[in-house]
Each structure stands twice: as structure tokens, then as C-alpha cells.
Amino acid sequence: MPLGFTAPPAEAVRRLAELGYDGVEVQVRETGAPAAEELTRTVEAAGLKVLGIGTGPVCAQDRLTLTDPSPDVRRHALFRLLGAARLAGELGVPVTLGQTRGTFLPGLEDMQRLWAERAVQQLAEEAADRGSRLLLEPQSRANTSLWHTPGEALAFIDSLDAPAGLVLDTHHLDAEGVDVVRAITEHAAVTGCLQLASPSTRGPLTIGDPRLPALFNALREGGFTGWLTLEHTQDGDSTKAAARSWTALTDAASALF
Numbered sequence: 357m358p359l360g361f362t363a364p365p366a367e368a369v370r371r372l373a374e375l376g377y378d379g380v381e382v383q384v385r386e387t388g389a390p391a392a393e394e395l396t397r398t399v400e401a402a403g404l405k406v407l408g409i410g411t412g413p414v415c416a417q418d419r420l421t422l423t424d425p426s427p428d429v430r431r432h433a434l435f436r437l438l439g440a441a442r443l444a445g446e447l448g449v450p451v452t453l454g455q456t457r458g459t460f461l462p463g464l465e466d467m468q469r470l471w472a473e474r475a476v477q478q479l480a481e482e483a484a485d486r487g488s489r490l491l492l493e494p495q496s497r498a499n500t501s502l503w504h505t506p507g508e509a510l511a512f513i514d515s516l517d518a519p520a521g522l523v524l525d526t527h528h529l530d531a532e533g534v535d536v537v538r539a540i541t542e543h544a545a546v547t548g549c550l551q552l553a554s555p556s557t558r559g560p561l562t563i564g565d566p567r568l569p570a571l572f573n574a575l576r577e578g579g580f581t582g583w584l585t586l587e588h589t590q591d592g593d594s595t596k597a598a599a600r601s602w603t604a605l606t607d608a609a610s611a612l613f
């Protein structure tokens with residue numbers, strides 16, 4: 357994944373632990389509950405925890421979406437997502453959904469919206485039944501035709517018959533013209549994960565980023581209990597990228613706490 361740590365899992369968690377990270381969000385492509393034991397063993401061997409299961413590769417690598425005109429592709433996409441939800445349930449962590457919901461084609465918009473809504477309802481129910489919880493990520497219109505802002509995502513979440521929350525990503529909020537600090541201030545309590553990257557470049561965080569202290573304050577005051585994910589470009593060296601972001605985070609936090 358271009359925005360994830362590039363290394364075999366055991367090596368990645370070892371390096372991240374050495375830098376000071378507490379846990380990982382694992383992006384899965386095609387796996388399910390049977391993988392939970394091995395994944396837990398690998399991550400905990402480095403002293404880390406799995407904090408969440410992401411589903412980005414389902415679309416990013418295999419182009420499977422819930423709004424594809426082909427019924428077989430839609431079924432395959434949902435099958436993959438349900439597997440991720442079962443894995444998350446075995447681990448006792450949330451499962452996230454981003455661009456796998458897909459994009460609309462001219463003349464099919466209403467039908468595609470219905471396909472997506474029904475599939476995400478099923479995914480939310482599966483997650484809840486397995487002891488997990490769905491987190492829906494508002495993404496820019498460059499990625500998907502559905503739920504671009506926190507307000508749009510929450511309006512849909514309120515229609516679900518299963519508990520769900522938000523993933524907020526600074527890159528996508530910026531792309532949609534949503535004030536990041538304000539979004540966190542308003543939605544911290546329903547946000548399970550905040551994904552961070554430098555503004556404009558979507559690269560590693562930098563020391564002195566003026567948004568970080570404000571974001572930390574908003575998270576603390578809003579009752580945030582989720583995790584922070586560094587979802588950004590790796591600049592050719594994941595260890596250095598992770599170190600840069602860790603240094604920026606700890607520098608900002610030290611001034612507040």
C-alpha cells in the first residue's frame with residue numbers, strides 16, 4: 357500500500373516498536389477470522405497491538421467495489437469486506453471502510469447508491485454480530501461518489517441498524533474544504549480513528565505543524581478514545597517516514613501534556 361509501512365509484517369512491527377509506536381492498523385486484502393491468531397502472534401511479539409483493520413487494498417489493489425455494475429464484482433467486494441469484519445471481530449477491534457464503496461456512472465447513480473447502502477448495512481451488522489464495529493471514512497470525491505464529509509457520513513450512519521462510527525482523514529477533509537480542527541472538535545466522540553498526514557503533500561508529519569497542538573486539544577476535549585494512524589506517503593523509506601511523523605507527534609504532544 358503506497359500510504360502504509362512497506363515491509364513484511366514482522367519486520368514492520370519490529371521497526372515501529374523500536375520507534376515508540378504502540379500499535380498498528382492492518383490493511384487487509386483477502387483474509388478473514390482464521391488469520392487472527394497468526395496476526396496477533398506477529399504483532400504482539402514486537403510488543404504492539406492491532407488497533408484496527410483497514411480494507412483499502414480491496415479496492416486499491418483489486419478494484420473491487422460495492423457499486424460496480426457487475427453483480428459478481430459487487431458480491432466479491434462484499435465477501436472480502438465481510439471477511440475483514442470477521443477478522444476484526446476475532447481481534448476485538450473496529451473495521452474501517454473507505455474507497456471500496458466505489459464511484460457512480462452516469463445514469464446508474466440511484467441504483468449504485470442503493471447497492472452501496474444495502475451492502476454497508478450488511479457489513480455493519482456483520483461487524484456488530486462478530487464483536488467489532490464499522491468505522492466509515494468520509495473521502496474526497498476524487499476517490500468515491502458517496503459520503504464526502506463527516507456530516508454526510510453521520511447522516512448515513514444514523515440510518516443503520518448497527519453501531520458505527522467515523523474515521524477522519526486530514527487529507528480527505530482538506531480536499532473537501534472541511535476545516536480539520538473544527539471537524540475533530542465537533543465529531544471527536546464518534547470518531548474511532550484519525551488519519552494524519554502533512555497538508556498539501558500528504559507526506560510524513562513535520563515538526564512545528566501548527567495544526568497538531570490544536571488537533572490534540574480537540575481530541576482531548578471531545579472525549580476521543582480511538583487511535584491515530586499515520587497514513588501518508590513513505591518517501592522511499594518507511595522507517596524514516598515513520599520516525600519523522602513520530603517525532604512531530606511527540607514534539608506537539610510534549611507542549612500540551
